[in-house]
Amino acid sequence: MTPRATAPRQPALAWMIFVALLLVPTISVAGASAIQTEPTGLDVTVLIDGAADVPPSGDLTLSAGRVTLDAGRTTIPLTTAGTTFVVVESGSALLDTDQQLPGFSRALEDAPRFGRMYTLPTGVRATLEPGTRFQVSNDGTTPVVLFLLSLTPGA
Numbered sequence: 649m650t651p652r653a654t655a656p657r658q659p660a661l662a663w664m665i666f667v668a669l670l671l672v673p674t675i676s677v678a679g680a681s682a683i684q685t686e687p688t689g690l691d692v693t694v695l696i697d698g699a700a701d702v703p704p705s706g707d708l709t710l711s712a713g714r715v716t717l718d719a720g721r722t723t724i725p726l727t728t729a730g731t732t733f734v735v736v737e738s739g740s741a742l743l744d745t746d747q748q749l750p751g752f753s754r755a756l757e758d759a760p761r762f763g764r765m766y767t768l769p770t771g772v773r774a775t776l777e778p779g780t781r782f783q784v785s786n787d788g789t790t791p792v793v794l795f796l797l798s799l800t801p802g803a
Contacts, residue, residue, distance in 0.1 A: 711798040717786040730800030739792030745782040
C-alpha cells in the first residue's frame with residue numbers, strides 16, 4: 649500500500665486551542681504572585697479544567713460557543729456527539745438530561761423531558777458524555793450565559 653499525501657487539516661488548529669485551554673491553569677498559578685504584587689489588567693478565569701476520553705489517534709473536532717438564554721427561555725432538545733462541557737458563566741440554569749451527573753443534586757424529582765433536572769449556578773461546569781440528550785432552561789429573571797465546549801472524535 650502506497651502512502652498518500654494529505655493536505656493539512658483544520659483539526660490541528662483545534663488541538664492547539666485545546667492545548668492552550670489546558671495551559672490556562674498553569675499560567676494562572678505560575679503568574680499568581682506577579683498579579684497580586686503588580687496590577688497588570690489581566691483577569692484569568694478558568695472555564696474548563698477536566699479530563700475527557702479521546703481517541704488514541706485520529707482526528708478530533710473541537711467546537712466552542714457561548715449561548716445566552718433570556719429569562720423564561722429554553723434551548724431546543726440536543727444530543728451530544730462527543731464529550732461536552734457546559735459552563736455557566738452567569739446566572740443560574742436548569743439542565744434537563746437523561747444522564748446522571750455525579751456530584752450534583754437533582755433540582756426536581758421529575759424533569760419535563762429527559763428525567764433528571766439539575767440546577768447549575770454561576771461558575772459550575774457539567775460534563776456530558778457522548779450521546780447524552782439534554783436541554784437547558786432559564787427560569788430566572790435575568791439572562792443566563794453558558795459556554796459550551798465539545799470534543800468529538802472524527803473530522
